[in-house]
Amino acid sequence: MSKNNFFAGIDSPSRQGTVSLLDRLKVLDRKTYESIVEKVLFLCAFSSVLAVFIITFFVFYSGLPLIFRIGLGDFIFNSQWAPLQGVFGILSMIAGSLLVTLGALVIAVPLGLGGAIFLAEFAPKFVTRILRPAIQLLAGIPSVVYGFWGLIILVPLLRNYFGGSGFSALAGSIILAIMILPTIVNISEDSILSIPRVYKEGSLALGATRWQTVKHVLLPCARPGVITGIVLGMGRAIGETMAVIMVTGNVASMPQSILDPVRTLTGNVVIEIGYAHGEHQEALFATGAVLFIFIMVLNLLVNLRIVKKEGDA
Amino acid sequence: MSPKLEEKICKVFLWITASLTVFILAAIIGNVLSHGLRLLSLDFLLESPRNMGREGGVFSSLIATFYLIALSLIITTPVGIGSAIFLTEYKKKGKFLKLIRFTTESLAGIPSIIFGIFGFAFFVIFLGMGWSILSGGLTLALMILPTMVRTAEESISSVPDSFREGSLALGATRWQTIVGVVVPSALPGIITGVILSIGRAVGESAAVILTAGSSLGVPKSLLDPGRSMSVHLYILAAEGISMENAYATGTVLIIAIVMINFAANYLTHHQRTKIS
Numbered sequence: 001m002s003k004n005n006f007f008a009g010i011d012s013p014s015r016q017g018t019v020s021l022l023d024r025l026k027v028l029d030r031k032t033y034e035s036i037v038e039k040v041l042f043l044c045a046f047s048s049v050l051a052v053f054i055i056t057f058f059v060f061y062s063g064l065p066l067i068f069r070i071g072l073g074d075f076i077f078n079s080q081w082a083p084l085q086g087v088f089g090i091l092s093m094i095a096g097s098l099l100v101t102l103g104a105l106v107i108a109v110p111l112g113l114g115g116a117i118f119l120a121e122f123a124p125k126f127v128t129r130i131l132r133p134a135i136q137l138l139a140g141i142p143s144v145v146y147g148f149w150g151l152i153i154l155v156p157l158l159r160n161y162f163g164g165s166g167f168s169a170l171a172g173s174i175i176l177a178i179m180i181l182p183t184i185v186n187i188s189e190d191s192i193l194s195i196p197r198v199y200k201e202g203s204l205a206l207g208a209t210r211w212q213t214v215k216h217v218l219l220p221c222a223r224p225g226v227i228t229g230i231v232l233g234m235g236r237a238i239g240e241t242m243a244v245i246m247v248t249g250n251v252a253s254m255p256q257s258i259l260d261p262v263r264t265l266t267g268n269v270v271i272e273i274g275y276a277h278g279e280h281q282e283a284l285f286a287t288g289a290v291l292f293i294f295i296m297v298l299n300l301l302v303n304l305r306i307v308k309k310e311g312d313a
Numbered sequence: 314m315s316p317k318l319e320e321k322i323c324k325v326f327l328w329i330t331a332s333l334t335v336f337i338l339a340a341i342i343g344n345v346l347s348h349g350l351r352l353l354s355l356d357f358l359l360e361s362p363r364n365m366g367r368e369g370g371v372f373s374s375l376i377a378t379f380y381l382i383a384l385s386l387i388i389t390t391p392v393g394i395g396s397a398i399f400l401t402e403y404k405k406k407g408k409f410l411k412l413i414r415f416t417t418e419s420l421a422g423i424p425s426i427i428f429g430i431f432g433f434a435f436f437v438i439f440l441g442m443g444w445s446i447l448s449g450g451l452t453l454a455l456m457i458l459p460t461m462v463r464t465a466e467e468s469i470s471s472v473p474d475s476f477r478e479g480s481l482a483l484g485a486t487r488w489q490t491i492v493g494v495v496v497p498s499a500l501p502g503i504i505t506g507v508i509l510s511i512g513r514a515v516g517e518s519a520a521v522i523l524t525a526g527s528s529l530g531v532p533k534s535l536l537d538p539g540r541s542m543s544v545h546l547y548i549l550a551a552e553g554i555s556m557e558n559a560y561a562t563g564t565v566l567i568i569a570i571v572m573i574n575f576a577a578n579y580l581t582h583h584q585r586t587k588i589s
Binding site: 047048059111127135137142178208232241266269270273298299 | 428
């Protein structure tokens with residue numbers, strides 16, 4: 001932190017006593033130049049504030065009118081979606097999004113947490129050297145590629161195994177679980193590694209096995225970080241679009257089981273926005289606004305947590 | 314259960330989770346590459362798609378992707394670096410700084426579909442730019458901003474203070490020090506940020522399909538629509554147009570991402586060894 005104030009005081013040259021007028025002008029010039037530069041840099045930094053503000057504003061500006069007109073309750077607690085008849089209820093899509101996301105968490109949390117513990121505590125070096133880049137690559141693969149693989153491999157597999165069309169909430173959950181795995185592994189591993197070594201050494205010195213140390217010392221200490229990872233993964237899952245559209249079947253009706261096809265909030269927007277007009281288009285914007293509220297709540301949870309952690313340190 | 318037995322069981326479980334992760338990655342990449350590599354050729358990259366993409370190559374998508382990335386980088390690189398410099402070299406502690414941190418984090422947490430909806434409502438409709446490279450590029454520029462700011466910031470703040478002290482002691486001003494010493498030393502990290510941003514832009518599809526459209530022609534101006542590689546793969550696969558071309562397009566995307574990861578890792582490693 002100290003280096004941030006490093007430049008304090010250097011703005012005022014201390015040799016002003018003997019300088020000529022010309023020199024003084026130069027110093028002044030330099031100073032105005034420096035202050036202009038600083039203002040430009042400030043504007044750059046401010047751009048992210050502006051971006052968030054304008055995005056939030058426009059998503060709600062285009063989404064809220066319809067919600068106010070038909071009522072929030074009728075919009076989110078109605079499972080009928082018939083845009084051509086002017087009936088807009090997104091309950092089935094909210095259910096679809098939540099079902100797919102929860103399914104993804106059920107698969108990805110144990111897998112991701114296991115991966116993080118393994119990397120932080122148990123993995124031999126040569127395994128780490130394979131596993132880390134693998135997880136990094138997993139995070140970088142475009143979502144359409146996941147969706148494509150799901151369409152070609154996973155959906156037929158589910159069709160053969162469980163019957164039905166294969167396009168299902170389960171397929172979406174599996175693809176999403178793979179996609180959020182890197183988030184959960186990385187953040188959990190970071191928080192396990194950031195625990196002071198003495199905790200671990202103390203536990204081992206008392207005769208605990210390594211697993212006992214993990215279970216009773218490391219995991220409880222790393223819990224805030226692990227939860228942050230899970231919440232971030234959840235945000236990623238609920239906002240994911242293309243991969244999900246390609247494998248879930250996109251039927252806008254209430255799912256009865258995890259093997260039913262579902263449509264998510266994100267899918268609803270992308271599938272219909274190409275040809276929607278008027279009120280239908282507004283309804284899609286409104287779908288986006290509801291999704292945005294979900295995301296904001298998750299983001300706030302994470303950010304408040306981060307603020308708290310900094311305060312503790 | 315004895316602690317030793319428990320330890321053994323858990324170790325087995327952990328090995329399984331780790332191998333499963335690698336296995337999944339290998340299954341996905343292996344499947345796409347094993348079908349796609351033999352379909353890939355220079356002709357595929359340089360031929361225009363015919364018959365909705367059923368035949369021919371991906372030339373127009375390659376060009377559209379290139380334009381989208383170029384436009385977003387031209388906007389975001391200077392803004393992102395400027396922002397990082399302000400946060401590391403000029404920042405005064407306080408509420409404003411916290412606000413910027415908070416918004417950068419929030420921007421990184423916003424899913425691409427929301428960027429897409431925003432871009433569609435704002436650039437495409439409100440500003441009347443239509444489905445175009447311009448709308449798509451501007452939307453992507455916002456999306457990659459947090460990546461750029463974070464990597465540049467990390468890299469600039471890892472430049473040792475002695476570098477700054479030396480420059481200032483020689484009589485350089487703050488800005489001269491930044492331009493002449495700090496930024497050049499942080500360059501590998503900044504380039505890493507650019508590369509990672511390219512990675513994000515290449516893979517992006519939801520935001521692009523809503524803002525740049527999906528028409529197959531080669532965009533001739535900023536106001537023409539275009540179909541990026543990712544969107545092309547989506548349409549080929551989801552509409553069942555051609556699985557062969559979808560495999561080949563997926564292969565191009567995977568190769569691009571692998572190269573991007575490799576380059577970013579190399580540069581990060583390079584900077585670490587150079588400074589320490």
